[in-house]
Amino acid sequence: MLQTISILLENKPGALLRVTGVLSARGYNIETLTVAKTLDPELSRMTITVDVEDRLRTQVVKQMNKLVNVLQASDLTDAPAVIREMVLVRVRCPQDTRTSVLKEAEIFHSRIVDSSVEGFAIEATGDPEKLDEFIEVMRSYGEIEVSRSGSVGMSLETRKLRLQPPVPAAVPSGPVPAI
Amino acid sequence: MQATDNHPHIRRAETGKLMTGAEMLLECLAREGVECFFGYPGGVTIPFYDALYSHHIRHVLVRHEENAVFAAEGWARATGKVGVCCATSGPGATNLLTGLVDALMDSIPLVAITGQVHSKLIGSDAFQEADTFGITRPATKHNFMVKSIAELPQIVHEAFFLAASGRPGPVLVDIPKDVFQARGHYTPVDTIHLPGYKLFTEGHAGQIRRAAQLVLEAERPLVYAGGGVVLGNASAELTEFTELADSPAVCTLMALGALPANHPNYISMPGMHGSYAANMAMTDCDLLIALGTRFDDRVTGVLSSFARHARVIHVDIDPAEVGKNRNPDIPIVGDVKRVLGKMIKVMQEIKAENKPELGEKKTEARKKWWNTVRAWKAERPFDRIHSDTEIRPQHLMDAIDKLSGGQAIVTSDVGQHQMWAAQLIGFNEPRLWINSGGLGAMGFGLPSAMGAQMARPDKLVFAICGDGGFQMAIPELATIVSQGLPVKIIIMNNGYLGMVRQWQTLFYNNRLSSVVLEGFPDAEKLASAYGFQGRTIDKPWQLMDALKEAIDYPGPYLLNVKVTPDENVYPMVPAGGAIFDMVFAPETPAAVPA
Numbered sequence: 001m002l003q004t005i006s007i008l009l010e011n012k013p014g015a016l017l018r019v020t021g022v023l024s025a026r027g028y029n030i031e032t033l034t035v036a037k038t039l040d041p042e043l044s045r046m047t048i049t050v051d052v053e054d055r056l057r058t059q060v061v062k063q064m065n066k067l068v069n070v071l072q073a074s075d076l077t078d079a080p081a082v083i084r085e086m087v088l089v090r091v092r093c094p095q096d097t098r099t100s101v102l103k104e105a106e107i108f109h110s111r112i113v114d115s116s117v118e119g120f121a122i123e124a125t126g127d128p129e130k131l132d133e134f135i136e137v138m139r140s141y142g143e144i145e146v147s148r149s150g151s152v153g154m155s156l157e158t159r160k161l162r163l164q165p166p167v168p169a170a171v172p173s174g175p176v177p178a179i
Numbered sequence: 180m181q182a183t184d185n186h187p188h189i190r191r192a193e194t195g196k197l198m199t200g201a202e203m204l205l206e207c208l209a210r211e212g213v214e215c216f217f218g219y220p221g222g223v224t225i226p227f228y229d230a231l232y233s234h235h236i237r238h239v240l241v242r243h244e245e246n247a248v249f250a251a252e253g254w255a256r257a258t259g260k261v262g263v264c265c266a267t268s269g270p271g272a273t274n275l276l277t278g279l280v281d282a283l284m285d286s287i288p289l290v291a292i293t294g295q296v297h298s299k300l301i302g303s304d305a306f307q308e309a310d311t312f313g314i315t316r317p318a319t320k321h322n323f324m325v326k327s328i329a330e331l332p333q334i335v336h337e338a339f340f341l342a343a344s345g346r347p348g349p350v351l352v353d354i355p356k357d358v359f360q361a362r363g364h365y366t367p368v369d370t371i372h373l374p375g376y377k378l379f380t381e382g383h384a385g386q387i388r389r390a391a392q393l394v395l396e397a398e399r400p401l402v403y404a405g406g407g408v409v410l411g412n413a414s415a416e417l418t419e420f421t422e423l424a425d426s427p428a429v430c431t432l433m434a435l436g437a438l439p440a441n442h443p444n445y446i447s448m449p450g451m452h453g454s455y456a457a458n459m460a461m462t463d464c465d466l467l468i469a470l471g472t473r474f475d476d477r478v479t480g481v482l483s484s485f486a487r488h489a490r491v492i493h494v495d496i497d498p499a500e501v502g503k504n505r506n507p508d509i510p511i512v513g514d515v516k517r518v519l520g521k522m523i524k525v526m527q528e529i530k531a532e533n534k535p536e537l538g539e540k541k542t543e544a545r546k547k548w549w550n551t552v553r554a555w556k557a558e559r560p561f562d563r564i565h566s567d568t569e570i571r572p573q574h575l576m577d578a579i580d581k582l583s584g585g586q587a588i589v590t591s592d593v594g595q596h597q598m599w600a601a602q603l604i605g606f607n608e609p610r611l612w613i614n615s616g617g618l619g620a621m622g623f624g625l626p627s628a629m630g631a632q633m634a635r636p637d638k639l640v641f642a643i644c645g646d647g648g649f650q651m652a653i654p655e656l657a658t659i660v661s662q663g664l665p666v667k668i669i670i671m672n673n674g675y676l677g678m679v680r681q682w683q684t685l686f687y688n689n690r691l692s693s694v695v696l697e698g699f700p701d702a703e704k705l706a707s708a709y710g711f712q713g714r715t716i717d718k719p720w721q722l723m724d725a726l727k728e729a730i731d732y733p734g735p736y737l738l739n740v741k742v743t744p745d746e747n748v749y750p751m752v753p754a755g756g757a758i759f760d761m762v763f764a765p766e767t768p769a770a771v772p773a
Binding site for chain 2: 009010013014017018021025058059062063065066067068069070071072162163164165166167168169
């Protein structure tokens with residue numbers, strides 16, 4: 001089963017690689033990954049979906065939490081959470097199917113973001129399974145191109161963020177005598 | 180100078196002394212109490228070495244960067260302080276890799292400084308450029324690339340803090356040449372703020388109380404101490420705890436000496452080449468008290484049959500280790516020294532209350548348990564038998580054990596000699612036994628002995644190497660000589676890559692593929708080529724005198740001991756087997772008892 005992990009991490013070079021490294025080092029293939037900065041521009045929120053063996057799930061999240069750049073990694077898979085995704089679909093459709101395509105788009109509450117004689121570009125959001133269906137439906141109208149954002153998740157629980165407070169540097173501040 | 184993206188909390192005030200980045204790095208190292216470090220210069224680190232020229236910190240020029248890490252590890256393992264090493268960009272940095280992973284596996288506090296090409300050249304495939312930051316990411320606890328001189332001091336002090344705190348490990352700081360050359364004001368760093376770096380030290384009070392109760396109630400307890408006890412300087416607590424718990428104890432390969440080898444509660448090392456008694460005690464105990472250890476596969480054998488009857492208390496500073504291989508009944512995340520200290524207090528309180536559950540029935544069961552353990556110890560002790568025609572490897576280790584008296588520092592390479600040394604040489608203090616446990620890196624013995632001897636000039640240091648591992652480290656003989664380090668290099672020479680040969684013999688129909696090490700040099704000539712003393716022996720009656728001669732010689736000594744070539748290490752738990760399923764030596768060689 002796919003596991004969804006939400007990670008709050010520092011927005012620093014290499015931080016992304018450290019997180020994905022925990023997975024790639026164990027041979028796991030990342031299904032989706034999204035990352036962008038949070039309200040605090042020094043932090044990013046990342047959502048990863050990945051197929052990790054059940055018995056290793058906690059271990060993987062613990063390893064992520066160990067990373068110096070990671071403030072919090074949590075497993076959203078079985079927790080109360082919303083998980084949504086966006087997809088852009090370009091569908092080529094001849095004149096006679098345009099109306100039907102528009103109808104279908106409406107059923108899925110999607111938006112037309114580009115329209116041309118060749119067809120439409122449609123933006124849809126929803127939970128990932130719903131988007132699978134949407135893509136299937138659009139496919140039935142002809143050749144399509146798809147670009148998915150990957151899952152974006154948010155926990156519905158209030159999790160206490162445990163942060164390490166600043167500690168005094170264990171270094172003498174005065175001049176250092178020659179040894 | 181402004182704050183950078185990497186470190187927004189860097190103070191903007193330019194109050195300090197004006198200096199170059201190279202000087203600033205040295206200032207930081209001095210403030211961290213670094214007395215000595217190991218390294219090898221190169222193109223981009225010339226500015227740093229230029230500043231070092233007139234600085235009081237001692238630099239040891241090694242002959243290969245890999246040995247700079249190993250030496251720094253030897254220093255760190257012998258002292259508990261952060262070891263420091265330095266290499267140039269590109270090949271210098273890539274040569275550090277094995278040592279970094281070694282330190283990561285054994286949780287050794289280390290700071291590695293690498294030079295990087297000029298910032299403007301990064302990414303251009305410049306001469307001696309390598310993506311050190313990327314390559315060493317999975318090889319370190321954390322790593323940094325310094326982008327400007329403004330962030331240099333903060334990063335260096337953070338690196339030392341990260342290396343030494345929590346579960347220790349190697350931290351690498353990659354510094355471009357222009358940062359060494361830039362000029363800036365040094366502002367002392369007074370705080371370290373790493374919000375995502377979670378430290379767990381105290382342990383959960385309720386869990387500690389429950390654990391203490393369990394320890395006192397157990398009928399067949401066993402203390403299973405790991406390298407964390409050494410790293411956490413918790414030997415005194417371990418000893419007190421073990422005595423108070425009235426429990427037998429095993430120390431893993433990484434923890435030899437954590438409980439003195441001559442302590443009555445000590446059994447020996449458990450695991451693949453552990454003793455019969457240790458492995459049987461692991462199997463039959465009803466309470467396993469795991470302290471600063473990670474249930475490594477070489478200790479547990481197949482997990483499903485490991486300590487099947489036992490409830491498990493697991494104390495570790497790293498939450499990711501708790502429940503990784505074995506789900507404990509009582510997990511305690513915290514510093515083993517503090518947790519044990521608290522547990523001892525609670526146990527004393529409970530004992531003072533004199534609860535009825537500590538009554539006669541339990542005492543009887545304990546007595547029985549102790550008798551069983553003692554019987555196991557007596558039944559199959561490690562083989563120390565001497566031959567009167569050949570030097571058996573066990574004889575060599577036994578002789579070193581006698582001469583050391585549990586006091587000498589012993590470093591080892593990896594393989595059969597490492598296992599025999601671990602089995603047969605006793606250590607009465609922690610930080611005397613230095614070996615590459617987790618990674619099993621050959622070539623570790625000699626350079627780590629250099630580091631240990633630098634750190635502990637007062638100590639007798641043996642580097643016990645196999646003929647394979649020694650040949651990986653031969654270049655460092657020059658360093659040993661130039662630094663005047665009186666390391667006693669003992670080569671257990673069986674002419675084979677012994678451990679691989681043993682597996683080929685036992686599990687691959689004795690098809691000895693690429694394990695014969697022909698062409699070993701004449702030890703006496705080799706040593707004299709480097710300007711010190713060496714000798715080869717192959718007769719058992721020569722052994723004691725030769726070892727004494729090596730010890731008495733006022734300088735390094737190379738003793739090449741030709742041992743029985745086809746001896747195997749026993750007991751042995753075949754890979755993937757249960758630890759109570761040990762294979763023993765098929766026959767005892769014709770011999771006289773030691």
